[in-house]
Amino acid sequence: MNKNYFFIGLLAASGILLSFSGHESIGTVKKFSKDYHTLNQAGSPGGRTGAPGDGVCTQCHSGTVQSGSGFNTVTLMEAGNPVTEYEASTTYQVQVSMATNNPKNGFEIVALSPSNTVAGTLAITDATHTKTITSGGKQRVTHKLAGTSLTSWSFNWTSPATNVGTVTFYLATNQTNSSSGDDGDVIRTSQHPFGTQLGIDEANSKVKTQIGYQHSTNSLNIQLNTKIDGSVYVNVVDLNGKSVFREDLGNVSAGESALSVRLDNELNSGIYMVNVSVDNNMTMKRVFISK
Template sequence: MHKNYIYFGLLLGSTLLLSFSGKESIQTVKNFSANFHLLNQAGSPGGKTGAPGDATCTQCHSGSVQSGSGFNLVTLTSGGSPVTEYLPSTTYQVTVTMSTNNVKNGFEIVPLNPNNTMAGTLAITDATHTKTITSLGKTRVTHKLAGTSLTSWSFNWTSPATNVGTVTFYLATNETNSNAGSTGDVIRTSQHPFGSQAGIQEAANKIETSIGYQASTNSLNIQLDSKVDGSVFVNVVDLSGKSVFTEDLGTVSSGESAFSVRLDKELNSGIYMVNVSVDNNMTLKRIFISK
C-alpha cells in the first residue's frame, strides 16, 4: 500500500511539472512574438523592400503584398525643386510619402543601380524619426519608433560619382492597424526609377517615343522606336516630382513598338512627365491630361 502512494505521488508530480513547463513555454513564445513585433516598430530588420534579392514586410506581418503604385510616393528634390533625373556626385533630398491618414506606419527603402547593387550613399537628416540599417551588403533607410506616427519621411541621397544609368528606389510601406500584433497590416511595394542627366543624350540617340493620353480609357498610348533590345519600363511623375504610376511593360526587340498602358487610377487634370526606358536608356516626355 505504501508503494502505491509513492507511485501516485510521483505520477502527480510529473503531471504538474509537465503542465507548468507547457504553460511556461507558451508564455515564452508569446513574449518572444510580442517583443519581436515591438522591435520592428523601431524599424525594419532590413532586406524587406521587395527589391531583387530582398524579401518583403510580409515575412514578419501577415497578409499579401499589394501594389504601391499611386500610394507610395518618392520625391527627389534639389534646392527645393523636384527633379526626375540625377547628376553624378550630387546630393538630393529624398521624401517618402504614403497617401494615407493612418495613425501608425512604417517603411524601408533602398536605391539600386541596373546591376542591383547599391547606388550612391544615404545620409539621415532626421535622426528622431529615421535611421539607416545595413542588410545584405546594402544600406537602407527605415523608420524609428517615433517615426511610426508619420506618413512622410525625408533623408539625403548622394548620387553615384559616374553615370550608372537608371537608379531605382525600391520601397516597401506598412499601413498598420495598431493592434500591437502582426496581423491586419497592409504591405505595399513599389519601384521609383530616376534616370541620369548625363545619359539623356545618349539615350535619346537610342530610343524615341511619342506619348498621348486617352481619357475614355484612362490610358497612355506609347509609340516606341528603339535601336536596342531590352526591358521596357514606364514611370509617370507629376510636377511636384512624385511618382504616381509605374509599370514594367516586358521586353522589346529593336524597331517600332506600340503600347496601351491603362493607368490604375484617375489622375487630376494637369501636366505630367512620362519616363520610358529601354535597357536603362530613358526618354522623358510631357503629357497634358484634361478632364
C-alpha cells in the same frame, strides 16, 4: 499498496509540472513575438524592401504583400523642385510618402543600380524620425520609433559618381493597426525608377537637352545643344504612350539655344515623356508637370 499510491502520486505531480512548463513555454514564445514586433517599431531589421535579394515585411508581420502603386510615393527633389532624372555626383532630397492618414506606419527603402548593386549614398537629415541601416551589404533608410506617427519621411541621396543607368528605389511600407501585435498590418511594396539626365545613348548624339517645367507660366523651358541646324519639334507623351501635346518651334542653328513652349491648360499634372527633335534627330526626357 503504499508503493502504488506513491507511484500514482508521482505521475500526477509530473503531469502538473509538465503542464506548468508547457504554459511557460507558450508564454515565452508569445512574449518573444510581441517583443520582436515592438523592436520593429524602432525600424525595419533590414532587407525587407522586396528588392532583388531582399525579403518582405511579412517575414515579421502576418498577412500578404500588396502592390504599393498609387499608394507609395518616392519624389526626388532638387532646390525644392521635383525631378524625374538625376545627374552624377549630385545630392537630392528624397521624399517618401504613403497615401493614408493612418496614425502608425513604417517603411524601408534602398536604391539599386540595374545590376542590383548599391547606387549612390544615403544621408539622414531627420535623425528624430529616420535612420540608416545596412543589410546584405546595402545601405538603407527606415523609420525610428518617433517616425511611426508620420505618413511621409525625407532624407538625402547623393547619386553615383558615374552614369550607372536607371536607379530604382525599392520601397516597402507598413500601414499598421496599432495593436502591438504582428497581425492585421498592410504591407505594400513598390519600385520607383529614375533615369540619368545624360543618358548613355545621348552621350554620342547630335542633340542634347535639359528640360524643366515652369509652373507660373505653364511652360517647358528647353536648353538645347545641337551639332546640326534644323527644325525643332516638341512632342509630349503621357505614360500610356499617347501624344498629348505637339509644337513646332521653328528652326535653330548648331550650338546652344534657349527655347520655351507654353502647354495647354487642359494638360493634367503628372509625369510625361518630352521628345525634342532637331532635323529628325530626337532626344527624350521625363518631366514632372505640377499645376
